[in-house]
Amino acid sequence: MDVRRAAGWMRVWGVLGLVGFLSACGTSATPKTTAYSQTIPKCASPLPPEAQQFTLTDDIPQDFDATVDPAPQTTIAFTVMLPERCADNRFPIVLQSHGFGGARQTALAADGTLYPQHAGLDSIDELTTALPYHGYIVISFDERGHGESQPKDGGGYTRLIDPAAETQDARAILDWAYDHASEIQAQTQDDTGIAKDVRVGTLGYSYGGAFQWPLAALDPRVDAIVPIASWHNLLYSVAPGHVMKQSWAQILCLFATIPSDLAVVGSINTPLVDTMCNQIAIRNPFAFTMRTLDDLLDATSRDTARPRPISADEFMTFFGTHGLNYFRNQQAAGEPWGFGEKQAKLRPVPALILQGNRDNLFNMTDGYWNWRYLRDAGGDVRFMTMESGHLNPLAGQIEGTMNCGTVKGVNAIVAWFDEKLKGHDTLDYDTLPQVCISVADTVGAPDVPAAAVELDDVPVGSQSGDGAVPATLDSLDVTVPATAAQPQFVPVLTVQGDDKVIAGIPLIRSLTVTPGAGAVHDAIALVGVGIRRNGQTLLVDQQLTPFQQGAYTANDDINEGDPILLPGVGERLRDGDELGLLFYEQSPQYAVVVSADGLANLPEGAVSLLFGKPLPIPIASILEPPFDVLTNPNPYSVTASGIELPVIVPGTYPHSTYTQGEGSDAPVQ
DSSP: OOHHHHHHHHOOOOOOOOOOOOOSOSOOOSOOOSSOOOOOOOSSSOBOOEEEEEEEEESSOSOSOGGGOOOSOEEEEEEEEEOSBOTTOOBOEEEEEOOTTOOOOOSOOSSOOBOTTSOHHHHHHHHHHHGGGGTOEEEEEOOTTBTTOSGGGTOOOBOSSOTTTHHHHHHHHHHHHHHTHHHHTBOBOTTSSOTTOBOEEEEEETHHHHTHHHHHHHOTTEEEEEEESOOSOHHHHHSGGGBOOHHHHHHHHHHTTOOOTTOOSSBOBOHHHHHHHHHHSTTOTTGGGOOBHHHHHHHHTSTTOSSOOOOHHHHHHHHHTSSHHHHHHHHHTTOOOSSSOSOSSOOOOOEEEEEETTOSSSOHHHHHHHHHHHHHTTOOEEEEEESOSSOOTTTTOOOOOSOBTTBOHHHHHHHHHHHHHHOOOOHHHHTOOSEEEEOOOSTTTTSSOOEEEEESSOOBSSOOSTTEEOOEEEEEEEEEOTTOSSOEEEEEEEOOSSOOEEEEBOEEEEEEEEEOTTOOSOOEEEEEEEEEETTEEEEGGGOOEEEESEEESSOTTTOSSOOEEOOOEEEEOOTTOEEEEEEESOOGGGOOOOOSSOGGGSOTTTTGGGTTSOOOHHHHTTOOOOGGGTTSOOOEEEEEEEEEOOEEOTTTSTTOEEEEOOSSOOOBO
């Protein structure tokens, strides 16, 4: 076990300092503070902070699949965390939910201490339970199929953030908050023309980030969102280039298979998800044959598929509608979203979006697409990358913090809510850039100094003008032989000087993959941005994109008018670096787990980042590292054109600043 993760379980909360209890929106007349305005409720005997447990039953069926005989209503469990309060205080709400396979927060922290130096997703759980000490009501809820919202409790079946199911559950909670506003002392807004309007922001990572997108699109009550490490299009995330991200698919499906009648970790799923997991997870000894999306669609549509066959159309529709990409494309086509909306047009939604550089489940480009859609809608939208997120459990990655250079993630979130929900201006808010891209070193991560470039926009492809370093390659032709021990490197740029970074979204205009000599199945190219430095080759931010045999001019399933966008990256460059593309024959990200004896031997944190807590040892023993099964030969050739990498000189490039933070920090009070 990594000692940093062990310490996370045994940490002692800091001494309680002065914390914010602000009862209404308005402009603070007090001096700006670094995190939040500090006041105390003014009455002789304020009620103490407390957590109360509730359930509600909404009129959304447990599932839309008749084979599970769903009840017509669904029960959702949630916790209301209340701040210290006087009788006349009213507080904004933060609605929070958990990662896939997780459960809600049920107890307050000991005080309002923030821990920006802790592992990123842990620090969000800590922030959630500390927010009441900063003057917020926190409502943390179990998504349907999770925690105490499972079918055995009257809850529903997991549908992977279906706008017709999970989103409606969240809307029912907001209705409940309005109906019980006097009891929980929630701030209502009765002059907006919006029914049952409360002052509310949303918070969560991964699955808990994903619930925020459709809720903000469909419910005008949402005043600000903070989605962290979430997806744009689920198909792109789990099957980019229509290649199954097998290691992650297996880990995600582990959470879909472990619950029992007494389980609180894991999820009870709609049959479509179970059918998929029965093909690509450890229940299927032939899971290694599910290399591509076509392989999976063929297997799930067979009459023998259990719990029931799933047609390709049903599968693609299910996954294709559960992300912000669907909302964007329907709007662009002038088509309805289909969830009872008055108008299929995204309103301006204030959003602070955080995404991980090294997150190879939901990568930086997922966040970029979400940021772009919300920005184009006209809201105040900020984009910040970090060294946290879903890190590859089979590559020994260790989670970093949520910080971006000098911007401390948890402090930025509090400042965001303070401004958007309370109208309180703070130094942390004033210094929050439009865009912050982490450029911390890949080698040694996360034990490297926090470094970032702050910008007004996200660089996509090679840039031009002041401070831009042209990094283009007209064309390339590369061959990767069977069982290649090392990746093939194709240089694009030789770096001169130590003042440059790669920061943003690399792109390729066209790419074609053909099978090589000795191929036994469709070829899969594995492509990433690489650096050759002092005779060593490194994969920047450990990001790879697969491309199944065929020709490409755009990312599959996205359809937003872009060329091929690779995962976004950020890295400081050194004099003499050769920057280019790497082509791998194999990768643990696209390998299959085949037996059940050894996840305990993987680095701690390997799967914890799905919901911020380590797996119990009995569950952790189900998986085994697949390094010894990466022997299926995958020779291929690639021809590509229009390669562009975003390389700039911070400080010279317009509206850019290089910042560097500490390696670790004391808790912020």
